[in-house]
Amino acid sequence: MHESVLLNEIVEFLRPNRSDGTLVDATVGMGGHAEALLTRYPAARLIAIDRDPRALEIARGRLRKFEERVTFVQGRHEKLIDILKQSNIDAASGVLADLGVSSMQLDDANRGFSFRFDAPLDMRMGPDSTSAADLVNTLEESELRKILRDYGEEPMAKRIARAIVEARPLETTTQLAEVIRSVKRAKKPNDIDPSTLTFQALRIAANEELVGLDQFVTDAVEVLESGARIAVIAFHSLEDRIIKRALRRLEGECICPPDLPVCGCGSKEVVKILTKRPQVPTALEQEKNPRSRSAKLRVAEKL
Numbered sequence: 001m002h003e004s005v006l007l008n009e010i011v012e013f014l015r016p017n018r019s020d021g022t023l024v025d026a027t028v029g030m031g032g033h034a035e036a037l038l039t040r041y042p043a044a045r046l047i048a049i050d051r052d053p054r055a056l057e058i059a060r061g062r063l064r065k066f067e068e069r070v071t072f073v074q075g076r077h078e079k080l081i082d083i084l085k086q087s088n089i090d091a092a093s094g095v096l097a098d099l100g101v102s103s104m105q106l107d108d109a110n111r112g113f114s115f116r117f118d119a120p121l122d123m124r125m126g127p128d129s130t131s132a133a134d135l136v137n138t139l140e141e142s143e144l145r146k147i148l149r150d151y152g153e154e155p156m157a158k159r160i161a162r163a164i165v166e167a168r169p170l171e172t173t174t175q176l177a178e179v180i181r182s183v184k185r186a187k188k189p190n191d192i193d194p195s196t197l198t199f200q201a202l203r204i205a206a207n208e209e210l211v212g213l214d215q216f217v218t219d220a221v222e223v224l225e226s227g228a229r230i231a232v233i234a235f236h237s238l239e240d241r242i243i244k245r246a247l248r249r250l251e252g253e254c255i256c257p258p259d260l261p262v263c264g265c266g267s268k269e270v271v272k273i274l275t276k277r278p279q280v281p282t283a284l285e286q287e288k289n290p291r292s293r294s295a296k297l298r299v300a301e302k303l
């Protein structure tokens with residue numbers, strides 16, 4: 001079961017700026033945040049987006065009792081503006097994105113997200129993604145190394161990329177984990193599994209998880225009504241950095257190179273950031289739900 005992270009915080013921050021407004025859950029997943037929002041704000045409507053058809057099916061079942069207030073859309077949050085147009089919505093009273101992968105996806109042995117299960121090397125969140133098998137079997141060694149370094153921050157990216165290229169074709173999670181283990185071993189019993197960073201990196205690349213995140217924030221702010229809020233939960237520093245920078249730019253921070261004598265970026269203040277430091281789960285939540293430990297929530301309000 002996927003436990004929604006920072007649930008109370010999201011419900012409080014995303015109080016719609018008008019009671020009958022439309023909230024957008026851009027990553028509805030198992031529908032946990034959506035259910036709490038629809039319960040707490042009984043006049044609000046919700047656009048529920050996810051790229052994963054299986055997630056949408058589960059959310060649809062969970063949110064059945066709110067049926068007449070919810071519109072489900074299968075798609076990527078990067079297409080927010082088009083999605084809202086198709087749903088005849090021209091402004092939102094709040095936007096949520098709870099990024100990354102859900103426990104349902106990780107725990108579904110057949111989907112190949114985890115080295116814990118022997119499965120085809122898939123990792124696709126939706127039909128528009130590329131499979132991890134395609135990446136490991138077709139990319140140049142240098143491209144694989146870059147993915148492992150940039151998206152996994154894997155210190156042994158070079159050796160692992162070389163071992164993958166020498167061992168391919170690789171078809172299953174177990175084959176990949178064995179190749180990684182042949183060059184990288186856990187030093188202490190409590191160390192993370194040697195495959196963790198490589199699997200994370202391939203998942204991010206297969207699903208282009210960082211591509212379009214900056215655009216998503218920009219578009220979400222554009223469709224927000226004045227006084228409405230955007231809330232984004234990130235689970236690793238790469239995502240969080242993109243969200244932080246996008247919100248600061250939208251708060252009017254100049255993004256010109258430091259040696260430019262006069263500002264030329266024309267950045268304008270369109271939001272006020274409500275979380276100067278990202279909000280993190282309480283110690284109690286972290287204890288109850290270990291997956292929440294890396295979560296960081298940033299919230300901004302449209303001026």
Ligand SMILES: C[S@@+](CC[C@H](N)C(=O)[O-])C[C@H]1O[C@@H](n2cnc3c(N)ncnc32)[C@H](O)[C@@H]1O
Nearest residue numbers: 004027029030031032033051052076077098102
């Ligand atoms: C952490 S889960 C969301 C969980 C949800 N908030 C809940 O309470 O059940 C993230 C979801 O985002 C979806 N997702 C990831 N990237 C996406 C994207 N670019 N566009 C739309 N959905 C995306 C995944 O398929 C997954 O279902």
